[in-house]
Amino acid sequence: MKKFYLFVLVLPVLFLFSACDEDGSINIFTLQQDVDFGEEFDREMQNNPEEYPILDAYEYAEAYEHLDRIMEDLLASDDLRYAEDFPWKVRIVKDDEMLNAFCLPGGYMYFYTGIIKYLDDEAQFAGVVAHEMAHADRRHVTKNLTKQYGFSILLSALLGDDPSTMEQIAAELALGLGNLAFSRDHEYEADSYAVNYTADGEWDPLGIAGFFERMEGGPQVPEFLSTHPNPGNRIDNINETWVEIGSPEGQAFSSRYQDFKNSLP
Numbered sequence: 001m002k003k004f005y006l007f008v009l010v011l012p013v014l015f016l017f018s019a020c021d022e023d024g025s026i027n028i029f030t031l032q033q034d035v036d037f038g039e040e041f042d043r044e045m046q047n048n049p050e051e052y053p054i055l056d057a058y059e060y061a062e063a064y065e066h067l068d069r070i071m072e073d074l075l076a077s078d079d080l081r082y083a084e085d086f087p088w089k090v091r092i093v094k095d096d097e098m099l100n101a102f103c104l105p106g107g108y109m110y111f112y113t114g115i116i117k118y119l120d121d122e123a124q125f126a127g128v129v130a131h132e133m134a135h136a137d138r139r140h141v142t143k144n145l146t147k148q149y150g151f152s153i154l155l156s157a158l159l160g161d162d163p164s165t166m167e168q169i170a171a172e173l174a175l176g177l178g179n180l181a182f183s184r185d186h187e188y189e190a191d192s193y194a195v196n197y198t199a200d201g202e203w204d205p206l207g208i209a210g211f212f213e214r215m216e217g218g219p220q221v222p223e224f225l226s227t228h229p230n231p232g233n234r235i236d237n238i239n240e241t242w243v244e245i246g247s248p249e250g251q252a253f254s255s256r257y258q259d260f261k262n263s264l265p
Contacts, residue, residue, distance in 0.1 A: 127208025
């Protein structure tokens with residue numbers, strides 16, 4: 001009997017350590033479950049074209065070539081942990097009024113035509129892509145899901161037993177609102193890694209700061225920014241990270257970015 005009680009006491013401790021991510025934080029999902037969830041959410045969104053009018057990759061091959069090139073260059077950064085473990089899929093959503101971008105677990109990322117067309121150069125946009133990649137690579141999404149829903153509910157949704165929960169989660173992830181809005185620490189971390197990822201490429205690493213400066217002067221504040229830390233504070237954090245890594249320089253690639261925008265409908 002004593003052995004049984006000892007087992008009951010030790011089991012949660014063993015589970016706790018087995019659920020630690022590489023950075024020591026708690027995440028009860030495996031990397032494969034990150035991928036499985038991302039794939040399921042991606043399928044949910046592709047099956048809902050009225051809500052998520054995703055551009056066809058064949059019809060808009062030139063636009064996707066630009067986006068794929070940016071993503072592949074960022075994946076070459078040594079600062080990514082799961083560059084080889086996640087599928088890293090990108091989608092373009094047609095909505096010129098929506099200044100938004102978001103990521104799903106496992107490296108599935110979505111960029112609205114509104115935010116692509118609104119930005120000035122490729123360095124700014126690469127900073128946005130890098131920021132979303134950081135959310136996936138640091139596993140912020142499944143950490144939020146774990147905290148808000150619990151493992152059993154999420155597993156049930158993943159297995160198809162609770163499609164309404166999957167639909168609800170997909171909608172919240174798309175807007176970055178409600179309980180699934182990223183924490184202040186997660187946003188600062190994603191900003192910092194965006195500086196590192198872009199610094200490993202050819203872009204100006206301060207492009208992500210240029211994005212926030214552009215948003216501050218814009219006609220509307222994107223919904224996903226309204227629940228996030230103050231843009232001014234985030235710019236300060238970005239500049240501090242840039243100085244810490246040696247203040248590297250890079251290019252804006254304005255002309256190349258204009259070609260990207262011209263390839264969109």
